[in-house]
Amino acid sequence: MGAVHSNDTKKTRTRVPRKRFWLYAAVAGIVSAAALLAVAEVIALVVARDGSPVLAVGAFVIDIVPRWAKEFAIETFGANDKIFLLGSIGLAVVVAAALAGVLQLAKRPLGLVLFGLAGVLAIAAIVTRTGATPFASVPTIIGAAAGIVLLHLLVRRLARWRDDVRAEAAATTAPDARDHARPAADAAPAPRAVGVDRRRFLVGTLVVAAASAVVGTGARLVSAATSSLAGIRDSLSLPTAKSTVDVPAGAELDIDGITPLYTSNADFYRVDTALTVPQVDPATWSLKITGMVDEEVTLSFQDLVNMGLDEYSITMTCVSNEVGGGLVGTAKWLGVPIRDVLAMAGPQSGADMVLSKSVDGYTASTPLEAVTDDNREAIFAVAMNGEPLPFEHGFPVRMVVPGLYGYVSATKWVTEIKVTTFEADEAYWTPRGYDAEAPIKMSSRIDTPRVDKQIGAGPAKIAGVAWAQTVGIERVEVSIDNGDWQAATLSTPINADTWVQWFVDWTATTGTHYVAVRAVDKAGNTQLEERAPIAPNGSAGWQRTLVTVV
Numbered sequence: 001m002g003a004v005h006s007n008d009t010k011k012t013r014t015r016v017p018r019k020r021f022w023l024y025a026a027v028a029g030i031v032s033a034a035a036l037l038a039v040a041e042v043i044a045l046v047v048a049r050d051g052s053p054v055l056a057v058g059a060f061v062i063d064i065v066p067r068w069a070k071e072f073a074i075e076t077f078g079a080n081d082k083i084f085l086l087g088s089i090g091l092a093v094v095v096a097a098a099l100a101g102v103l104q105l106a107k108r109p110l111g112l113v114l115f116g117l118a119g120v121l122a123i124a125a126i127v128t129r130t131g132a133t134p135f136a137s138v139p140t141i142i143g144a145a146a147g148i149v150l151l152h153l154l155v156r157r158l159a160r161w162r163d164d165v166r167a168e169a170a171a172t173t174a175p176d177a178r179d180h181a182r183p184a185a186d187a188a189p190a191p192r193a194v195g196v197d198r199r200r201f202l203v204g205t206l207v208v209a210a211a212s213a214v215v216g217t218g219a220r221l222v223s224a225a226t227s228s229l230a231g232i233r234d235s236l237s238l239p240t241a242k243s244t245v246d247v248p249a250g251a252e253l254d255i256d257g258i259t260p261l262y263t264s265n266a267d268f269y270r271v272d273t274a275l276t277v278p279q280v281d282p283a284t285w286s287l288k289i290t291g292m293v294d295e296e297v298t299l300s301f302q303d304l305v306n307m308g309l310d311e312y313s314i315t316m317t318c319v320s321n322e323v324g325g326g327l328v329g330t331a332k333w334l335g336v337p338i339r340d341v342l343a344m345a346g347p348q349s350g351a352d353m354v355l356s357k358s359v360d361g362y363t364a365s366t367p368l369e370a371v372t373d374d375n376r377e378a379i380f381a382v383a384m385n386g387e388p389l390p391f392e393h394g395f396p397v398r399m400v401v402p403g404l405y406g407y408v409s410a411t412k413w414v415t416e417i418k419v420t421t422f423e424a425d426e427a428y429w430t431p432r433g434y435d436a437e438a439p440i441k442m443s444s445r446i447d448t449p450r451v452d453k454q455i456g457a458g459p460a461k462i463a464g465v466a467w468a469q470t471v472g473i474e475r476v477e478v479s480i481d482n483g484d485w486q487a488a489t490l491s492t493p494i495n496a497d498t499w500v501q502w503f504v505d506w507t508a509t510t511g512t513h514y515v516a517v518r519a520v521d522k523a524g525n526t527q528l529e530e531r532a533p534i535a536p537n538g539s540a541g542w543q544r545t546l547v548t549v550v
């Protein structure tokens with residue numbers, strides 16, 4: 001049985017045409033490339049999710065594909081245009097890998113060089129992407145190393161097999177040698193070596209192919225399932241800001257119970273109409289400037305960030321904030337002026353509003369002038385207090401416009417800005433009982449003492465915050481038990497768009513007291529006593545609080 005078998009295989013192998021080795025070499029190249037990608041996927045899973053060469057190169061190609069090719073793909077394949085693009089990339093990779101295998105067999109180490117070159121190109125695509133982490137290139141480096149080693153080993157086995165076949169052919173020169181090959185087997189070791197090297201190549205290739213398929217798909221599936229956006233957000237590293245907010249000494253008062261100058265992201269109020277927090281991938285996000293513009297503009301996240309980021313200190317306020325309420329917060333935002341983006345599109349005369357649109361369908365109407373004014377720091381924000389925007393606060397991009405309530409300006413997950421008119425377009429809240437335009441009203445708030453917390457008699461501090469965005473707070477005054485208004489001490493202001501902290505010293509006496517607060521802005525307006533409800537354009541009136549001293 002053994003002899004018969006050996007005779008069979010020998011017959012088969014000696015009939016293998018030479019050209020078949022090129023085919024095997026191409027397969028070895030493809031299999032090694034698959035191993036490269038599989039290893040890179042696994043490493044990416046562990047080290048740097050943004051380091052997947054498959055996704056990074058895919059995104060890179062989508063970015064650089066010329067417009068005519070994109071249009072061709074969309075026209076020809078419609079909604080499947082992305083699949084077409086990715087399929088083209090895949091085909092190119094297969095062809096290049098096959099070529100590398102053939103080259104490696106023909107002219108060592110050209111195939112390895114080609115693999116190395118592909119790795120370098122992939123790494124270039126990865127590290128030049130916005131927000132690439134320092135480790136993003138690691139998966140491709142290790143993957144390329146593994147691919148190079150495997151290509152070397154597999155093609156070496158293939159070359160040995162080929163050499164065995166050649167040696168055998170040389171040893172049996174008679175034209176009918178193949179039919180009388182058996183006696184030669186005893187004399188030469190070549191036939192056995194042919195069998196061994198052939199098996200070693202085929203088994204090695206099969207094992208690598210199977211392992212790559214299992215490991216690679218497994219890693220991608222795990223990555224997709226456990227993904228991804230949280231990881232992407234965590235590993236997003238934004239370029240250094242061109243300018244940062246200067247927080248001078250005295251900008252933050254050290255008083256028990258006072259609101260911190262900057263609200264932490266965790267404590268920042270959240271208001272939106274979204275049932276589930278939208279999950280927007282910065283890699284696929286884009287911003288369109290449409291409507292009454294000279295030329296529509298579409299920006300990717302990378303385009304936006306490439307415009308350069310500056311840091312802004314801005315206090316945001318919700319129209320639903322009651323007097324003394326907590327729907328107000330201050331953050332340091334990293335962003336790009338909206339006016340710079342609008343200028344690229346060229347708003348046309350006659351427009352007086354921008355309608356910002358969110359992925360979740362939410363819309364806000366903002367006066368065009370508020371987002372084009374050189375003196376107002378209206379921004380597309382990408383970061384909040386030193387980290388990428390939290391998902392609840394609009395990741396990856398939101399608007400922040402000083403001096404306007406959030407519902408008419410602070411669109412989260414923003415994807416489109418339509419330049420239009422108040423006459424032609426209506427925002428989400430307009431038919432729901434809120435004004436189409438809504439500047440923030442000056443306000444002041446008492447943070448301490450609190451109505452629900454007794455204090456002891458003796459020296460105490462009454463303290464809080466006050467805001468009059470775009471104008472600035474000139475003075476805060478406190479009246480105790482309807483006494484004279486006394487000026488509070490203010491923290492050193494950051495800018496007109498950021499609230500100030502204030503305090504007055506007070507000697508608390510046992511009993512109950514009424515404390516009232518009001519602010520005066522830098523334009524000389526005094527906060528009015530008269531109360532207004534939150535609808536249709538924001539609450540107003542002085543806050544009065546009851547203090548119990550024991």
Ligand SMILES: Nc1nc2c(c(=O)[nH]1)N[C@H]1C(S)=C(S)[C@@H](COP(=O)(O)O)O[C@H]1N2
Binds near residue numbers: 269274407411
């Ligand atoms: N997409 C979207 N953006 C939105 C809203 C919304 O409902 N959907 N609400 C707005 C309102 S009313 C306010 S006050 C601010 C609140 O922003 P914050 O949740 O980050 O504090 O977001 C604004 N942006």
Ligand SMILES: [Mo]
Binds near residue numbers: 317318405
């Ligand atoms: Mo709001």
